[in-house]
Every structure is written in structure tokens, then in C-alpha cells.
Amino acid sequence: KKWFAVIGDPIAQSKSPEMHNTWFDLDGFDASYIPIRVKPEDLEKAINSLNLLGVSGFNVTIPHKTTIIPFLDEIDETAKLMGAVNTVVRLKNGHLKGYNTDGVGFVRSLEEKVGNELRNQPVLMIGAGGAARGIAFALKNQGYENITVTNRTLSKARDLIDALGSGKVITNEEASQMLNKYKIIIQTTSAGMNYGEFSLPFSIDRMSKDAIASDIVYNPLVTPFLQHAKEIGATVVTGVGMFVHQGAIAYEHWLGQYPDTKLMVEKLTEQLN
Numbered sequence: 001k002k003w004f005a006v007i008g009d010p011i012a013q014s015k016s017p018e019m020h021n022t023w024f025d026l027d028g029f030d031a032s033y034i035p036i037r038v039k040p041e042d043l044e045k046a047i048n049s050l051n052l053l054g055v056s057g058f059n060v061t062i063p064h065k066t067t068i069i070p071f072l073d074e075i076d077e078t079a080k081l082m083g084a085v086n087t088v089v090r091l092k093n094g095h096l097k098g099y100n101t102d103g104v105g106f107v108r109s110l111e112e113k114v115g116n117e118l119r120n121q122p123v124l125m126i127g128a129g130g131a132a133r134g135i136a137f138a139l140k141n142q143g144y145e146n147i148t149v150t151n152r153t154l155s156k157a158r159d160l161i162d163a164l165g166s167g168k169v170i171t172n173e174e175a176s177q178m179l180n181k182y183k184i185i186i187q188t189t190s191a192g193m194n195y196g197e198f199s200l201p202f203s204i205d206r207m208s209k210d211a212i213a214s215d216i217v218y219n220p221l222v223t224p225f226l227q228h229a230k231e232i233g234a235t236v237v238t239g240v241g242m243f244v245h246q247g248a249i250a251y252e253h254w255l256g257q258y259p260d261t262k263l264m265v266e267k268l269t270e271q272l273n
């Protein structure tokens with residue numbers, strides 16, 4: 001029997017165990033997936049223990065995505081570029097290899113919803129943190145040519161675009177003014193997390209009704225950013241799809257096949273609604 005885990009702190013809220021265990025059942029794998037709370041100071045011991053006990057692979061979530069890197073034997077190129085790991089595979093020789101499936105997960109989720117005909121359309125990324133970086137690289141690799149980044153701290157947006165090697169930087173004010181020019185708008189800031197006291201970095205009144213609005217946050221399912229998009233009749237891509245696909249890509253690394261993402265997006269959307 002194979003077993004898998006997710007490590008983080010806190011971890012009780014994670015939907016990953018339910019998602020992966022459902023897929024194991026559907027695909028007929030004799031496997032199980034458990035949540036393990038690991039405090040920051042215990043990270044190295046926890047990883048060595050997982051390896052010793054023969055884990056086949058595990059996911060990594062907040063606050064360990066970056067700090068885990070020195071404790072892994074190998075890091076995939078994308079994860080290196082992002083400076084963050086969300087998926088670990090235990091190789092046959094016992095080495096632990098880190099991947100990052102978040103960015104590609106986002107792009108798959110986007111294209112599952114709106115197809116792949118929009119790759120030449122202007123994309124606006126709000127935010128320039130770790131999540132934004134992963135998504136920007138994945139979009140570029142997938143052929144999205146026209147990426148603009150806006151961020152409260154402009155120098156971080158500049159760093160992201162420099163690393164990417166193409167694209168534009170604009171201020172929040174400019175983004176607000178020219179919002180109707182963007183077909184795909186991706187909200188990656190943590191400003192969207194606090195539902196009660198939510199304030200977007202800038203006014204989004206000028207969003208086009210033809211836009212596709214996407215948020216990486218999935219709890220709440222409909223963030224205030226997405227709520228506004230919904231109200232004006234724009235297309236909404238919630239963060240659930242990204243969550244499901246980052247898990248699906250991890251699953252594929254571990255078990256060699258892609259699980260049923262559509263069913264899982266439906267199931268989790270229903271739960272979170």
C-alpha cells in the first residue's frame with residue numbers, strides 16, 4: 001500500500017486529503033493520504049521521518065514551501081525558479097525531489113474553463129509575490145505573450161518581469177485607469193483573503209464585461225474581486241480550479257496518470273458554495 005501526506009501549519013483546513021483519497025478510490029489505487037501538522041522548527045525532522053517511514057510523496061503548504069528546499073535532495077527547474085516547492089516525490093533511490101505545480105495548475109484551470117484560444121490576449125496580473133511568479137512563468141511557457149504586472153510595491157513587479165524576460169510593469173493607478181484593456185485579469189494578492197475587511201489594492205470599476213477574472217484564493221469561493229466581476233457579467237474563474245489542478249499534477253508525478261479534475265472542481269465548488 002502506498003501512502004501520501006500534506007504537511008503544513010495549520011493543516012486541519014486542507015482539502016487535499018479528501019481530494020486525493022477520492023481520486024485513489026476512483027482510480028482503484030491502494031493508497032491513502034493524510035494531513036500532518038508540522039511546526040516550522042520540526043520541519044527537517046518531519047521530512048526525515050516521512051522518508052524513513054516510506055512515504056511515496058507529499059504536498060507542502062504554508063509555511064514550509066520555501067524553507068523545505070535545503071532539506072530536499074533534488075529540485076525541479078520550475079520549483080527552483082519560483083524558490084518554492086509544493087510537491088515532493090520520493091524517488092526509487094530514496095531521494096526526495098521537489099516540484100512546484102501551482103503555476104501550471106493555474107493555467108490548466110484557466111484553460112479548462114475558457115479554452116486555449118486567448119493566448120495572444122492581454123493579461124493583467126495583480127500582485128508580484130511567489131504565487132504571481134509561478135503563474136507568470138507558467139503562462140509564458142504556455143504561450144501567453146502579453147503579460148503585464150501591477151503591484152503595490154512596484155520594484156517587485158519589475159523584478160518579476162525582469163526574471164520573466166518579457167512583459168510590462170504598471171502602477172496600481174494605471175491598472176485601475178486602463179483595466180478595460182485587459183482580457184484576462186488574475187488577482188494573486190493576499191488582500192483578497194480577509195473577506196470582512198477586504199480592500200483591493202485599487203478600484204476595479206473599469207473591468208470589462210468581456211474580461212475573464214480569476215482569483216487564486218478559493219475560500220471564500222467568490223472573493224470580492226470575483227463578486228464584482230460576476231455582477232458586471234464577466235467570466236469568473238475561481239481558485240478551486242487551480243487548487244484541483246496543482247493537486248492533479250502532483251498526483252500524476254506520484255502515480256503516472258491524471259485524475260478526474262472536472263468532477264473534483266464540481267464537488268469542491270458545491271462544498272464551498
Ligand code: ATR
Nearest residue numbers: 127128129130131132151152153156189190191201
Ligand atoms: P504569495 O507567495 O502567496 O504570493 P507573498 O509573496 O507574500 O505571497 O505576496 C503577496 C502579494 O500580495 C504581494 O504582491 C503583495 O504586495 P507587495 O509586494 O506590495 O507587498 C500583495 N499584497 C498583500 N497585501 C496587500 C495589500 N493590503 N494591498 C495590496 N497588495 C497587497
